[in-house]
Amino acid sequence: MRRIVTLALLLGVAPVGVLVAQESAEQGKxxxxxxxxxxxxxxxxxxxxxxxxxxxxxxxxxxxxLQRWLRDPAEQRPSAHMPALELTDAQVTxxxxxxxxxx
Numbered sequence: 222m223r224r225i226v227t228l229a230l231l232l233g234v235a236p237v238g239v240l241v242a243q244e245s246a247e248q249g250k251x252x253x254x255x256x257x258x259x260x261x262x263x264x265x266x267x268x269x270x271x272x273x274x275x276x277x278x279x280x281x282x283x284x285x286x287l288q289r290w291l292r293d294p295a296e297q298r299p300s301a302h303m304p305a306l307e308l309t310d311a312q313v314t315x316x317x318x319x320x321x322x323x324x
Contacts, residue, residue: 242318249319252312261303264323272303280324287317 253259259268262275278287289296291313294303308316 245315245318246322247319249312249315249317252308252316253319256306256308275320276323278323279321282321284317284321287320288313291316 253264258275261272262268263270264275282290286297291306291308293305294301295305
């Protein structure tokens with residue numbers, strides 16, 4: 222599999238899985254903006270520093286953890302101040318994909 226990905230990158234063709242992940246992350250970024258996540262979190266220079274800075278959250282937590290967190294923050298950390306979000310599974314997946322790109 223690694224050879225296929227390397228060959229595809231050398232040829233300038235992105236593997237289908239990479240394209241899907243990029244689309245999901247881009248959709249997640251749109252959800253981040255449209256759901257007002259920047260009202261409590263910063264990413265780079267954008268946002269409000271009420272909650273944690275998420276600029277490097279993808280380097281700190283796994284994709285699976287980010288998905289669990291977005292589904293139910295209080296279950297992951299009972300003392301969390303983040304409210305439960307009403308997100309579909311597709312939105313959770315996309316938001317987690319976007320957050321995982323932040324390194």
